[in-house]
Amino acid sequence: MIKYLGVGRRRYHAKPNYLYKRRYWEFQAIVGGKLALRLEDHTYPYQSNCLWCIPPSTAHAWQDITDEGCEVVVFHFPDVPEQLHQAIASQPYLLCLLDKHDIKRIRHLGELAKKYMEKENAHSFLFYQQALLELSFR
Numbered sequence: 001m002i003k004y005l006g007v008g009r010r011r012y013h014a015k016p017n018y019l020y021k022r023r024y025w026e027f028q029a030i031v032g033g034k035l036a037l038r039l040e041d042h043t044y045p046y047q048s049n050c051l052w053c054i055p056p057s058t059a060h061a062w063q064d065i066t067d068e069g070c071e072v073v074v075f076h077f078p079d080v081p082e083q084l085h086q087a088i089a090s091q092p093y094l095l096c097l098l099d100k101h102d103i104k105r106i107r108h109l110g111e112l113a114k115k116y117m118e119k120e121n122a123h124s125f126l127f128y129q130q131a132l133l134e135l136s137f138r
Helices: 082-088 100-118 124-136
Strands: 004-010 025-032 036-039 050-054 059-063 070-077 094-097
Touching: 004 100, 025 100, 050 124, 070 100, 070 124, 082 094, 100 124
Parallel strands: none
Antiparallel strands: 004 070, 025 050, 025 070, 036 059, 050 094
């Protein structure tokens, strides 16, 4: 089940995002503009066209570099496949670069998720599982 979905522009430059641990696994795709991940002891270089996966145990924040902000698709899930747990066990995040095909697909997943969340039906749970698997195995 998707616990949070965010699709669209973010302007962290104008409205700062503070360090905190999310309750769920976060998948944040940067599909336009640039965004940097900030942890308690380090800020990573600005990235574009990428997907960040961050476990609930990692306190983090996001920052962009311009007033224009960036475009994101963000999913929060309560759990992820065991393979992802294992892959991320010794690090605070995973980062995957995205090509234009990936970006188009993730934007589409975000739009579909909005529709399923607005009016849940018998297929919603199956779609949520599909989205989680697609994001987990990039």
